[in-house]
Amino acid sequence: VLPPGSAAEAALVPGVRVLQARHLLDAVAALRPEGPPLPLAEPGPPLPQPPGPDLAEVRGHALPRRALEVAAAGGHNLLLVGPPGTGKSMLAQRLPGLLPPLSDDEALQAAAVQSLQRDFDPARWRQRPYRAPHHSASSVALVGGGSPPRPGEISLAHQGVLFLDELPEFPRAALEALREPLETGRVHIARAAQSSEFPARFQLVAAMNPCPCGQLGNPRKACRCSPEQVQRYRGRLSGPLLDRIDLCVEVPLLPPEELAGAEPGESSAAVAARVAAARAGALARQGCINAQLQGAALDRHARASEAALALLQRASRQLAWSGRAYHRCLRLARTLADLAGHDDIAVTDAAEAVQLRRGLDTDSGKGP
Numbered sequence: 437v438l439p440p441g442s443a444a445e446a447a448l449v450p451g452v453r454v455l456q457a458r459h460l461l462d463a464v465a466a467l468r469p470e471g472p473p474l475p476l477a478e479p480g481p482p483l484p485q486p487p488g489p490d491l492a493e494v495r496g497h498a499l500p501r502r503a504l505e506v507a508a509a510g511g512h513n514l515l516l517v518g519p520p521g522t523g524k525s526m527l528a529q530r531l532p533g534l535l536p537p538l539s540d541d542e543a544l545q546a547a548a549v550q551s552l553q554r555d556f557d558p559a560r561w562r563q564r565p566y567r568a569p570h571h572s573a574s575s576v577a578l579v580g581g582g583s584p585p586r587p588g589e590i591s592l593a594h595q596g597v598l599f600l601d602e603l604p605e606f607p608r609a610a611l612e613a614l615r616e617p618l619e620t621g622r623v624h625i626a627r628a629a630q631s632s633e634f635p636a637r638f639q640l641v642a643a644m645n646p647c648p649c650g651q652l653g654n655p656r657k658a659c660r661c662s663p664e665q666v667q668r669y670r671g672r673l674s675g676p677l678l679d680r681i682d683l684c685v686e687v688p689l690l691p692p693e694e695l696a697g698a699e700p701g702e703s704s705a706a707v708a709a710r711v712a713a714a715r716a717g718a719l720a721r722q723g724c725i726n727a728q729l730q731g732a733a734l735d736r737h738a739r740a741s742e743a744a745l746a747l748l749q750r751a752s753r754q755l756a757w758s759g760r761a762y763h764r765c766l767r768l769a770r771t772l773a774d775l776a777g778h779d780d781i782a783v784t785d786a787a788e789a790v791q792l793r794r795g796l797d798t799d800s801g802k803g804p
Contacts, residue, residue, distance in 0.1 A: 437463055443477035444558050445551065450540060479558060488533040489526070491704040496690045500527050503685040503792055505707050508534035509714040510771030511727035512764075513618065513640040513680060515603070517795060518687030519657075520650045524643035527687065528599045529566075531641055533704040536712050538562045538595055545635060546595045549587050565596030567638075571605040578606075579613040585625040585632040590617050593638040603642040604672040611677055614640070618680040621728075639727075640681070644673075654689050682727070682764050684795030714774040726771045734763060738770040740781035747783055751790045765789050 438446055443456035455474040457463040465471040494501060500516060504527055507514040514531075516524040538546060543562045550556035550565070569578060569589045580588035590598055600606060617623045621637035646652040647661040648669045661669070718726050722737045729737060740748070748769070752762045769781045769789035778785060 437474065438477070440477075444479060445547065445556065447477040447479040448547070448558060448561055449544065479561070488704070489530050491530045491533070491702065491707055492700040494523060494526060494530070494701055495695050497523060497527070497687060500685050500687050501701060501707075503683050504531055505534065505711060506768070506771055506775065506792065507531065507639070507641070507683055508707075508711045509726075509775055510682075510718070510767065511639055511725040512682035512768060512771065513727075514642070515678075515681045515684040515795070516641070516643045516687050517646055517684060518643075519652075519654045519689050520645060522687045522689050524687050525599075525601055528568075528597075528601075528641045528643060530704060531599075531639075532564050532566045532597050534708045534711050535564055535597075536708070536715060538564055542595045549591050549594050549635060552587055553592060555592065565593050566599070567593040567596070568599040568601065571600070571602040573606065573610065575607060575610040575613050578610045579617065579623050579636075580625050580632075580634055581627075583627055584630055585627060585634075587634045588623075590614065590623060590636040590638055591634040594635045595637060596639070598638045598640050600640065600642040603644040604669055608672060608674075611672075612674065615676055615680060642681070646686075653686070656689065679758055679760050680764075682768050683792045685792060686795060710775060714771065717774050718771075726767045726774070729767055729770070734766065738766050738781065740766070740769065740786060741783060743783040744769065744781045744786035747786045747790070755794070761793075765793050768793060 437455045437457050440456045440458060443454050446452065446454045454477040455466075456477045457466070457474050462474065466474045491501065491504070500523075503514060503516075506512065508531060516527060518524055540562075546565055547556045547561070567589045573589065576582060576588065578588050579590055580586055603611070613623075617636040617638075618640065621635065622633055623636045624633045625631065647659055647666045649660045651657045652659040652661065652666060715725060718724070722729060722733055724733075726738075748762065748765060751757070751765070757765070766781075766789075769785045772785040772788050773779075773781045776782070776785060
């Protein structure tokens with residue numbers, strides 16, 4: 437028995453009979469033999485999925501578009517690097533349109549967290565959250581905190597997308613606090629009087645300029661930054677944080693004639709169909725998306741040909757990957773194999789995975 441507003445939310449839970457009462461006196465009256473029964477709560481009709489930004493509006497940028505599709509298919513974290521105005525935010529805003537709707541269980545998890553902040557709208561049932569906090573957000577705003585502890589942006593993005601624009605401009609403490617949630621999907625907040633744990637299984641999409649002035653690698657405008665300034669700027673992102681990002685691609689500045697003359701690319705609906713098929717295959721095979729494969733399940737389901745395995749091992753040695761980076765690249769190759777319809781990871785899947793990740797491992801002073 438709940439008040440009308442909460443009853444409409446609770447009625448979304450399958451298999452639960454929810455009654456609504458405007459006042460406690462109504463509930464007491466309903467318990468009497470002659471009292472009027474309480475009305476049954478019915479969930480409001482869900483709003484149709486609003487037409488989001490379409491990937492067809494992105495001209496050119498074949499590699500970033502491909503990276504976006506791969507990230508959506510496997511649930512991988514993505515970093516976009518490029519000068520200002522090249523379309524990094526435009527690409528990130530189109531990722532939710534490539535993802536399938538939430539299942540009932542996922543929708544319940546997301547709604548439970550959003551309700552803590554009174555941010556849940558029953559009409560948005562099964563729509564994936566998309567959060568894009570400003571780079572001035574504090575650690576508490578990003579990961580949660582306060583007294584009593586409240587969920588932050590990473591928890592409000594649970595089962596959805598968290599977009600961090602101008603990634604190096606975020607406070608260092610806030611970025612470092614992302615490391616554990618990116619690995620475990622949960623955030624533990626401890627205070628003297630109370631400790632709380634919130635879910636935080638989100639997909640991270642981040643964007644950054646290649647240097648402080650933003651023009652490194654721009655063929656039409658010279659960069660004013662010294663190598664030391666570039667190194668310090670990129671040094672704001674620690675190695676352990678970058679280790680937890682699966683793909684890093686450059687979003688270059690396109691010439692005006694290419695922007696004007698390029699044909700529209702594939703629509704979000706066409707790409708989303710391939711993403712849904714790849715995700716369905718992964719769920720049928722292993723019960724989770726590829727980004728969540730761990731331990732023995734990763735060894736069992738991410739089988740690779742001898743040539744593909746040799747290529748990944750050679751890249752790991754040459755690029756000095758950690759064990760975490762190697763396994764993340766293996767998961768990425770598994771997603772590429774799913775998109776290509778391969779039972780096992782082929783050498784072409786492994787080569788593309790190395791290429792899509794390699795922007796994280798290049799020398800900081802030379803651009804991505």
